[in-house]
Amino acid sequence: xxxxxxxxxxxxxxxxxxxxxxxxxxxxxxxxxxERYRVSPVTVSRALAQLAAEGLVVTRPGAGAFRAAPxxxxxxxxxxxxxxxxxxxxxxxxxxxxTVDASGVTVSLAAPPPGxxxxxGGYLHPSLQPERAMAAALSRAGRxxxxxxxxxxxxxxxxxxxxxxxxxxxxxTVTAAEVLIAAGGQSALTTALRALAPPGAPxxxxxxxxxxxxxxxxxxxxxxxxxxxxxxxxxxELLADAFRASGARVFVCQPLFQNPTGAVLAPPRxxxxxxxxxxxxxxxxEDDFVRRLAxxxxxxxxxxxxADDPDGVVVHVGSLxxxxxxxxxxxxxxxxxxxxxxxxxxxxxxSFFVPRPLQxxxxxxxxxxxxxxxxxxxxxxxxxxxxxxxxxxxxxxPELALPHIPSGGYHLWLRLPDGAHESDLAAAALRAGVxxxxxxxxxxxxxxxxxxxxxxxxxxxxxxxxxxxxxLRAACDDVLGPGRENGSTPPPDLATLLP
Numbered sequence: 251x252x253x254x255x256x257x258x259x260x261x262x263x264x265x266x267x268x269x270x271x272x273x274x275x276x277x278x279x280x281x282x283x284x285e286r287y288r289v290s291p292v293t294v295s296r297a298l299a300q301l302a303a304e305g306l307v308v309t310r311p312g313a314g315a316f317r318a319a320p321x322x323x324x325x326x327x328x329x330x331x332x333x334x335x336x337x338x339x340x341x342x343x344x345x346x347x348x349t350v351d352a353s354g355v356t357v358s359l360a361a362p363p364p365g366x367x368x369x370x371g372g373y374l375h376p377s378l379q380p381e382r383a384m385a386a387a388l389s390r391a392g393r394x395x396x397x398x399x400x401x402x403x404x405x406x407x408x409x410x411x412x413x414x415x416x417x418x419x420x421x422x423t424v425t426a427a428e429v430l431i432a433a434g435g436q437s438a439l440t441t442a443l444r445a446l447a448p449p450g451a452p453x454x455x456x457x458x459x460x461x462x463x464x465x466x467x468x469x470x471x472x473x474x475x476x477x478x479x480x481x482x483x484x485x486x487e488l489l490a491d492a493f494r495a496s497g498a499r500v501f502v503c504q505p506l507f508q509n510p511t512g513a514v515l516a517p518p519r520x521x522x523x524x525x526x527x528x529x530x531x532x533x534x535x536e537d538d539f540v541r542r543l544a545x546x547x548x549x550x551x552x553x554x555x556x557a558d559d560p561d562g563v564v565v566h567v568g569s570l571x572x573x574x575x576x577x578x579x580x581x582x583x584x585x586x587x588x589x590x591x592x593x594x595x596x597x598x599x600x601s602f603f604v605p606r607p608l609q610x611x612x613x614x615x616x617x618x619x620x621x622x623x624x625x626x627x628x629x630x631x632x633x634x635x636x637x638x639x640x641x642x643x644x645x646x647x648p649e650l651a652l653p654h655i656p657s658g659g660y661h662l663w664l665r666l667p668d669g670a671h672e673s674d675l676a677a678a679a680l681r682a683g684v685x686x687x688x689x690x691x692x693x694x695x696x697x698x699x700x701x702x703x704x705x706x707x708x709x710x711x712x713x714x715x716x717x718x719x720x721x722l723r724a725a726c727d728d729v730l731g732p733g734r735e736n737g738s739t740p741p742p743d744l745a746t747l748l749p
Contacts, residue, residue: 257297260289299365369709383615384615400606409580409609429583430590434579442565463502464691475694502534503537505538509540509659511656512658536554538566538567546629548629548657649730664704673688678728683721687702
């Protein structure tokens, strides 16, 4: 029996068998199921994971699988249909409807079903997070004098000073007075767009770009206008055209290891982008989200755009979250002039301030010897994982084009063969036991081709990466046809691809 079809068949057989069990009744062991149904242990594991996702069984490590208790009868649902009218009552007078679509964000936040390999994650796997260092930092922070007192609205002065040095570099081009502390990059980007663009205004975005940015813009009543990106970052001539055609006064970009392409804005283009924005009387919102996720072979990194901008064109967003944990939401928002005052006012109105214990913990973490050690280890591990994924893709899925191998960040951007449908591939991949991110949400207009994004940071290690690529090969066979017919060679033994 083919492995992929046998998972579904075994799950169906177990559904029937469950009817003979009382709630809490224990199912036969995995070994017994392997022998009874003549399937592999992997098939049993996936079938049980599927039933657990359906709420039919509960698995307990070391104890086995049990029939789940029936759901209690829910109270009668109220009638919320009136909200449809209330939420759209004023939409007719808005230049741009303020729709809130979080689907592009939740795909990287939601945990996949048990047994599914997470190629769609946007954060570090727990094994890569500095959990011990963060715990120690939190413990020390709690003992600081005044740790639970109200912090300055702009943030702790010492933390602002640390971020200012990091952003401005040795030249000290950014001062602590120009830095605000925010609760994570998403919050800071939301504040920046609200401060710099009125509802109904156009905002220039890279194409493709981070879906969370598009969600922020649309939820704020803004109109995203795409500007194409290539291997060297945003194309300056098209950026100038977009400013002229749209009248936009804001451009949002990720100059370093762009999401999803991994591109780094080339040195000649850095100056061009700032010049074009300055001539347009516009702001550049710099989302410097993965500067601390450079790979071991990255070489010297270019400074943030904010370090080269004396005129307040750049509003800089730089977060600690990607290099630590999704719950370590501490971020810098740097700007100059009236824009800084408006950013501060909006942030205070929205959230008052970032909790002081978290700011104190951030100070303890970045000031400890464990911090540079963590970044060095992370750089080596990310390179190892990137190489494992690119090597497996090259051998097993050569029909998926990888035009650029990044030297930083946590993801790869793959183009599918002409005529392929990324939504079909994503669905087939999930059935095969691997979650990936379709490319469509990364485009604010029609995409030029079908793409998928694969993350190599949210998985347990290189062995899981090669297994995930093997499962993705099976999904591609379902959607694109067998590998031989797509010009690829038969998959090798994936164990030979491990570093």
